[in-house]
Amino acid sequence: MSSDFEAYEQDFGTLTAEITNKIGRIPKLAGEEKTQLVLNVDKQLEEVRELLEQMDLEVREIPIQSRAMYNSRLKSYKQEIEKLEKDFITSDEACAEKPGYLHVVHVHREEQVQHSRLSAVTSACATLFTFLDILADSEELLSGEELSAVI
Template sequence: MASLMENYEQQYAVLTADITAKIGKLSNSHGVDKKTLVLDVERHMEEAQELLEQMELEVREVEATSRPRLRTRVDSYRAELGRLSEEFMKVRSPPFQDGFFGQDELFGGGESMKEEQKLRLLDNTERLESIGYQLPLGYRIAFQTEQIGSEILQELYSQRETIQKSRSRLREADAELGRSSRILSGMMLRSVQHRIILLCVAVVFIIVIIVGIYFTVSKYT
């Protein structure tokens, strides 16, 4: 984040230095040269404004502790650009004055108009090239975002499968516990039955012994 901000600041410094140099040349320029300088300054002004907007976006992403210091720097850059804009408007002459469309251009304006059209065409071409450079970057960002989203969806799907497997294992464990409980209950019931049977056998055996003793004693008396 810091290196990107420094890169923006370096580009801004180069642009403002170029703007300052071209504004200094405007007062001594006339005709086509002056129009070329005006177009260059306007283009650089737009680029500087875009850089300031990029800086403001980066300031919002930094930590809260560093944000006030970076915000102050961006505000100073914006104030500097406003000062350069005012200076440019003072030096720049309105149409039909100071040779911008002077007598030479009014009587031989065909060539001048062609030059102006060429300059505007070059300016538009540069803008299109700049947009063309930005489109692959936007495509790469969109592609990376799509990949990240796909990875997140795969991770969520994997976690969902893990949760479903855990639920299935819990159900199986619950079923096993139920079967074990039923088996233990059956074993306890059989154990009680065996004890009752043994008790009945013992009672019968005791009765048989008592009856035998009774008959034996009765026989000898």
């Protein structure tokens, strides 16, 4: 288990280094190139959040005697991401003050939220329809058993 966590740590280090580099470049760019870099950083931050979720799941599987050490490392990684997100927001806001800058990232984030909500509703509907199918099958079986008991 800890080898998986350590592999995630390597991925985390690589991603955060790339993000840090790109955040530093954002204020120096303009136009479409800046917009694409901002979108790319936003996407990579989402990847890092997902990676942290995987790391959290791995920590839960580690034996209790070793878990505290991994929890401590995970906590520091989460703090590092919070700092990167603040730096990104600050960089994005600094860019937004310049004339002509589009808030494409904010629109992209809203689309992600809407997509997530739609996925949750779709999943809930699928679960409901499965339940209704099971209920209908159960009713058919029960009515069939009642008929054979009467005959």
